[in-house]
Amino acid sequence: MTIKHEVPSYLTQHGIGPWGDYLEQIDRVTPYLGNLARWVETMKRPKRMLIVDVPIERDDGTIAHFEGYRVQHNTSRGPGKGGVRFHQDVTLSEVMALSAWMTVKNAAVNVPYGGAKGGIRVDPKTLSQGELQRMTRRYTSEIGIIIGPNKDIPAPDVNTNEQIMAWMMDTYSMNQGSTASGVVTGKPISLGGSLGRREATGRGVFVVGCEAAVKRGLNIHGAKVAVQGFGNVGGIAARLFAEAGAKVVAVQDHISTVMRSSGLDVAALQAHVNETGSVAGFRGGEEVSDRAQFWAVDCDILVPAALEQQITVENAPTIRAKIILEGANGPTSPAADDILHEKGVLVVPDVIANAGGVTVSYFEWVQDFSSFFWTEDEINLRLTRIMREAFTAVWQLAEEKKVSLRTAAFIVACTRVLQAREMRGLYP
Secondary structure, eight states, X not given: OOOOOOOOGGGTTTOSHHHHHHHHHHHHHGGGSGGGGGGGGGGGSOSEEEEEEEEEEOTTSOEEEEEEEEEEEEOSSSSEEEEEEEETTOOHHHHHHHHHHHHHHHHHTTOSOOEEEXXXXXXXXXXXXXXXXXXXXXXXXXXXXXXXXXXXXXEEOTTOOHHHHHHHHHHHHHHHTSOOGGGOSSOOGGGTOOTTTTTHHHHHHHHHHHHHHHHTTOOSTTOEEEEEOOSTTHHHHHHHHHHTTOEEEEEEOSSOEEEOTTOOOHHHHHHHHHHHSSSTTOXXXXXXXXXXXXXXXXXXEEEXXXXXXXXXXXXXXXXXXXXXXXXXXXXXXXXXXXXXXXXXXXXXXXXXXXXHHHHHHHHHHHHHHHTOOOOHHHHHHHHHHHHHHHHHHHHHHHHHHTOOHHHHHHHHHHHHHHHHHHHHOOOO
């Protein structure tokens, strides 16, 4: 049965978009929630949405305006937590969906956060460093009324980094009149950032990838890996797989695709990307003009680590991988999920696969509150333990209920969120 959802008026201009994918995922898990299903509408309605105008003075003296968002999907289990992205295609639907996936992700790995997300519709490559700083600070001031160390804690995401987080922390602190290092995570180490945070998401992808490989009887040594997105997630995951003896046979970024059946030199490719900004022009592999060929590459493990809605009904039938590790948020449409399931592809969903980043963000937040910092080895050991435990719990439930890993992860997460909602009750 197809369930029709009322499309909120604020989404009618651009369509329901990624938010529609999320709603369909919730519909699929609802039959497994038992008595908690009476609260399921909680998962379909963001708690708070803020749309802000972000005006700045450009270097040439003109005034430019950008649209910014901060969405808090749910805070039943703790303060909102989620990244901020700067991208020309950011929409409210996207930020709503990303905030909701953060709610599910945080509950799935059992860190005490709710879900939130933010963004500005801008191509940051068109801004100077000074313009980027002014935009970041104005955006932070505009959303300052709803963020805070105990309210909502932003973090880096697409096209944002440690420097952006430093500006956000400083702006919030100046407005508060005292340093508030815990207002953001993913900060520079010198400002209370955590060791291991930069690599955490990619490392988490690798850890659950190894667990999934064991379940499927696949030896990581010699396994063929394809990675879409070669940034902070895909690049780190590719490096760790290569160090474990896997062959990274294909990498695609926003500009180009490079392939090599015998395996790319990941370190050399990373050096090339650091120098040029893209995998395009890398001489250690074959550059492919048809982007669709990436999805059909002969591989054992596929890591979509770019943006949402990348695996669709059009390209899912061509995928040859045995395991898909969702390094990005929402890269697979529900319809494509069904195709992959029928093909026998094991999909490790984003809410587990890429939860390493928010897990170490939690570590950073805890360290900021205590002013006591852990070693990188401690961070990585704690991260590995949490990721393995989360994957094992989801795997066992999937086996018990005879459902996909995504559905099992949503059962675990929604149960935790809705139990908290039920216990807290409604106020007033």
